[in-house]
Structures are given as C-alpha cells and as structure tokens.
Amino acid sequence: KYGKITATASFVPEKIVKNDDLAQLMATSDDWIKSRTGILERRIATSENTSDLCIGVAEKLLLKSQLTAEDLDFIIVATMTPDYMTPSVACMVQGAIGATNAFAFDLSAACTGFVYALSMAEKLIQTTAQKGIVIGGEVLSKVVDWQDRSTAVLFGDGAAGVLLEASEIPMIKKEKLSADGTKGAALTSGYVKNTNPFKEDDTSFSYLKMAGREIFDFATRDVVNAIDQLVVEDKEKIDFYLLHQANARILDKVARKLKVPRERFLQNMDKYGNTSAASIPLLLDEAVRAGVIRLDGTQNVVFSGFGGGLTWGVMQATL
Numbered sequence: 316k317y318g319k320i321t322a323t324a325s326f327v328p329e330k331i332v333k334n335d336d337l338a339q340l341m342a343t344s345d346d347w348i349k350s351r352t353g354i355l356e357r358r359i360a361t362s363e364n365t366s367d368l369c370i371g372v373a374e375k376l377l378l379k380s381q382l383t384a385e386d387l388d389f390i391i392v393a394t395m396t397p398d399y400m401t402p403s404v405a406c407m408v409q410g411a412i413g414a415t416n417a418f419a420f421d422l423s424a425a426c427t428g429f430v431y432a433l434s435m436a437e438k439l440i441q442t443t444a445q446k447g448i449v450i451g452g453e454v455l456s457k458v459v460d461w462q463d464r465s466t467a468v469l470f471g472d473g474a475a476g477v478l479l480e481a482s483e484i485p486m487i488k489k490e491k492l493s494a495d496g497t498k499g500a501a502l503t504s505g506y507v508k509n510t511n512p513f514k515e516d517d518t519s520f521s522y523l524k525m526a527g528r529e530i531f532d533f534a535t536r537d538v539v540n541a542i543d544q545l546v547v548e549d550k551e552k553i554d555f556y557l558l559h560q561a562n563a564r565i566l567d568k569v570a571r572k573l574k575v576p577r578e579r580f581l582q583n584m585d586k587y588g589n590t591s592a593a594s595i596p597l598l599l600d601e602a603v604r605a606g607v608i609r610l611d612g613t614q615n616v617v618f619s620g621f622g623g624g625l626t627w628g629v630m631q632a633t634l
C-alpha cells in the first residue's frame with residue numbers, strides 16, 4: 316500500500332497586512348516589495364500561535380473526510396516556529412483534536428519541511444500506518460526582526476496540510492531530499508543560548524537572519540538543477556509545479572531554466588508572503604479548492620521546497 320493525499324485544508328490568521336501597512340512601520344514601499352518579491356499582502360497572527368493554526372487545519376481535514384480523530388495513526392507538523400521545544404506542535408494538535416491513537420512529532424527542515432514530512436509520512440503508510448495528517452505551519456512574525464526591512468517584508472503566518480490514507484496506487488513517482496549543513500549560517504532563527512552557571516556568556520541573537528543573495532543564488536542554481544535532474548524526461552508530463560513561495564522572481568528563473576511554461580508554476584506569495592513550511596500545502600489547498608487540482612489520480616505535479624538548513628527537496632507525484 317502507498318500513501319495518497321485524500322484531503323487538503325488551510326488555516327490562516329484573519330489579519331491582513333498590506334505592503335502599504337508595512338511602509339507605515341519601516342522604510343519600505345509597496346513598489347519595492349511588489350517588484351522584488353511579488354508579495355502584495357501577508358497574514359499576521361495577532362492572537363494565534365503556531366499550534367492554534369495547525370489545530371485549525373487538523374479540524375478542517377477531519378471535517379472534510381469521513382474519519383474521526385481516533386482513526387489517525389500519526390500527526391507530523393513541519394515547522395521552524397513551534398510554540399515550545401516541547402511539547403511539540405504535533406502533540407498539541409493530537410491533544411486538542413483527541414487523536415488518542417496517533418503518535419505525533421514535529422519535523423524541522425525550514426521551508427523544505429512539508430516536502431520532508433510528506434516523504435516521511437508516505438513511508439509510514441508503506442510500512443506500519445494506515446492514516447495520518449501532515450501539516451506545515453508557521454508564525455514567522457514572532458521570529459522576524461521587525462527592525463530589519465530586508466526580511467520583515469518577506470514573511471507571513473499560516474498553516475495548511477493534507478490527510479494521507481492507504482491506497483494501492485503509488486502517489487510519489489520520484490523524490491530526492493537534500494541538505495548542505497556547511498551553508499546553514501545563511502538562514503538562521505531561534506538560537507537558544509546556553510546560560511548554565513559553569514560557562515562564559517553566549518550570543519543571545521535569536522531573530523531570523525538571512526543572507527538573501529546567497530539563498531537566492533542557491534535557489535536558482537542548486538534547486539533548479541535538482542528539479543531538472545529529477546524530472547528531466549517527464550518535464551512535458553508535469554501539469555503543475557508547486558514550489559516554495561519564497562519569491563516570484565525565483566519562479567520566473569526556474570521556469571526559464573527548465574524551459575517550462577511559467578503558467579505551470581502555481582503562485583500565491585502575493586497573498587501570503589513566504590510562510591516557510593506552510594507555503595506548499597497552502598498553495599496545494601488553494602489549487603484544490605479552485606478545482607485546478609482534483610485529487611482524482613490523473614494529474615502529475617512536482618513539489619519542491621528549499622531554504623534553511625540549507626535543505627532542499629524535490630518530489631514528483633501523481634495526485
């Protein structure tokens with residue numbers, strides 16, 4: 316048996332922050348943000364933390380299926396902004412929805428988190444599990460340095476996920492998960508300093524910090540090559556590319572390098588900004604709600620996440 320996506324759902328904070336709202340807070344402009352990133356607005360959590368958004372996704376997934384929480388065997392949450400180091404967001408979701416038979420854990424792979432988690436979850440169904448949920452959820456607004464306009468304008472909050480159930484037909488056709496830890500310093504967030512009485516002081520820097528140029532180049536070089544190598548002979552068969560929604564110009568470059576029509580690259584960073592692990596499932600759920608993706612086993616897609624770690628992942632799937 317294989318894991319198949321049988322439902323998708325999203326849960327985003329109500330508050331919409333437009334580029335012009337940010338221009339009131341810092342030296343930026345709608346023009347700059349729009350032209351350099353493609354972002355027009357983003358959601359910002361004013362009362363929710365990551366667990367609240369992920370619980371919302373889990374509740375919607377159950378409503379959309381005939382399942383009860385007790386039917387679930389596992390819950391995986393991909394996040395780089397958990398409420399706590401422990402309990403995991405996944406355990407908070409498990410407790411809130413009453414999924415008493417599910418084991419639960421968070422997965423930390425930044426913007427590649429959803430692709431890593433979907434790959435792991437699918438293997439669980441190939442081996443021991445029957446049903447589970449995989450959620451990408453972030454409240455990046457709590458780790459962003461709101462004095463740093465180079466990053467504060469890029470990120471947003473949100474959560475989305477999928478229900479995976481056993482199926483006789485394989486969903487994942489090919490996949491490649493990668494990391495390069497030697498470049499981890501290019502995107503850091505949430506450093507937890509050691510303050511035991513037996514050691515000298517440590518750095519206390521913990522806001523999100525990004526070497527934008529380096530990450531941008533990594534995305535348009537290493538990630539593009541990884542996608543090209545994975546799907547090379549199937550390029551014409553792929554209906555949609557669902558890439559991490561970091562920057563619209565990256566989608567332009569990837570489409571050009573792959574020589575694939577730009578329209579096949581779904582996009583919604585205009586509405587949500589960069590939501591890290593939530594970006595791919597948010598895009599998928601939107602496409603499903605719009606009837607663009609039907610989950611009827613007839614469409615070929617490529618998922619690709621890339622970001623902190625550095626991590627990147629490419630997956631070719633039939634949905």
Ligand SMILES: O=C(O)C1CCN(c2ccc(-c3cc(CO)ccc3Cl)cn2)CC1
Binds near residue numbers: 561623
């Ligand atoms: O000056 C400009 O044009 C700037 C140049 C820098 N930009 C960047 C740079 C990197 C990212 C990014 C972030 C993540 C983390 O999720 C992952 C993947 C990427 Cl490619 C997004 N934007 C914005 C426009």
